[in-house]
Amino acid sequence: MNLKNLLRASATALALAAAAGSALAQAAYPQKSIRLIVPWPAGGATDAVGRALAEALRTQLGQSVVVDNIAGAGGNIGTQQFVRQPADGYTLLLATSSTNSANPYLYKRLGFDPVKDFTPVAALGVIPSVMIVGAQSSWQSPADIVKAAKANPGKMSYGSGGVGNSAHLGGELFKSVTGIDVIHVPYKGSAPALTDVMAGQLDYMLDTGAYGQLKGGGKIRAIAVASPRRHPLLPNVPTFEELGIKGMTMNAWYGLAAPAGTPPAVVARLNEAVEASFKQGDLTRRLNDIGAEVQPGNAAAFAAFWQSELARYAGLVKLTGATLD
Numbered sequence: 001m002n003l004k005n006l007l008r009a010s011a012t013a014l015a016l017a018a019a020a021g022s023a024l025a026q027a028a029y030p031q032k033s034i035r036l037i038v039p040w041p042a043g044g045a046t047d048a049v050g051r052a053l054a055e056a057l058r059t060q061l062g063q064s065v066v067v068d069n070i071a072g073a074g075g076n077i078g079t080q081q082f083v084r085q086p087a088d089g090y091t092l093l094l095a096t097s098s099t100n101s102a103n104p105y106l107y108k109r110l111g112f113d114p115v116k117d118f119t120p121v122a123a124l125g126v127i128p129s130v131m132i133v134g135a136q137s138s139w140q141s142p143a144d145i146v147k148a149a150k151a152n153p154g155k156m157s158y159g160s161g162g163v164g165n166s167a168h169l170g171g172e173l174f175k176s177v178t179g180i181d182v183i184h185v186p187y188k189g190s191a192p193a194l195t196d197v198m199a200g201q202l203d204y205m206l207d208t209g210a211y212g213q214l215k216g217g218g219k220i221r222a223i224a225v226a227s228p229r230r231h232p233l234l235p236n237v238p239t240f241e242e243l244g245i246k247g248m249t250m251n252a253w254y255g256l257a258a259p260a261g262t263p264p265a266v267v268a269r270l271n272e273a274v275e276a277s278f279k280q281g282d283l284t285r286r287l288n289d290i291g292a293e294v295q296p297g298n299a300a301a302f303a304a305f306w307q308s309e310l311a312r313y314a315g316l317v318k319l320t321g322a323t324l325d
Helices: 002-029 045-062 072-084 097-104 142-150 166-178 189-199 211-215 265-280 282-287 299-318
Strands: 034-038 066-067 091-096 119-127 130-136 156-161 183-186 204-207 220-225 251-259
Touching: 034 045, 034 072, 045 066, 045 091, 045 119, 045 282, 066 091, 072 091, 072 097, 091 097, 097 166, 097 251, 097 265, 097 282, 097 299, 119 265, 119 282, 119 299, 130 189, 130 211, 142 166, 156 166, 156 189, 166 183, 166 189, 166 204, 166 299, 189 204, 189 220, 211 220, 251 265, 251 299, 265 282
Parallel strands: 034 066, 034 091, 156 183, 156 204
Antiparallel strands: 091 251, 119 251, 130 204, 130 220
């Protein structure tokens, strides 16, 4: 065999070996339990999404998936820990609009690169924000809140699950488009903020985690949805647009991410697991139950969406003037 043919044969053999190795890696993964970092406290919408995802992955992959809630700094603390983990598919992250779209424009020192430190795996869903008040509140519409706030500037308050999350930016957006002056009260997660709305300690909140309580009635009421159309779980609640308040579109998105450098075969296997769960209906049902509109798609589609959301949130943060408290 001459040198040219020998080189051609060697190249072919290497290509076949690489393909076989990739296929083997995909078939073999995972061989042990997986850790899913949820960088927000237990009890809110983000935690509910994370636990639904963990169960879906466990079912599809045949390995336990342990949810690790590491809260703080608007999701930054857990995410900082995540980006330092090996890129082997055994530590994953529940990426969110707050941490992965808004925080790059709110924090001077993130502790991670918003693009280079991540491998997008799969989009999960989007939950529109809904304006809620306590069940005993006198406010029946956003217009009531605007009227009261203008009569009492700087005295009313709204809550959020932390600086930079969807409730914070939604609240600042509402202030911006209506010209009111109200106080932002950030909490360590949306659950304690929701508790204070129920108790009447806060005037209102733009939340993505209250759909479960709203379906069952009780201690809170929904008065408007911050999306282009009414939400299927709240068909009797009008949108801000219907009520004559323009520019009030706000939501939270969720997705699955792996560390930068994760092997493509592992990313493909994880995406395949998420997509299979969507098709079988288990993950779709659980996300729908908490108000999410699911977003099936491949890893490349999620990467493009992630980039577009970074650009959108740059404009949103600038518009609202939101800053760290």
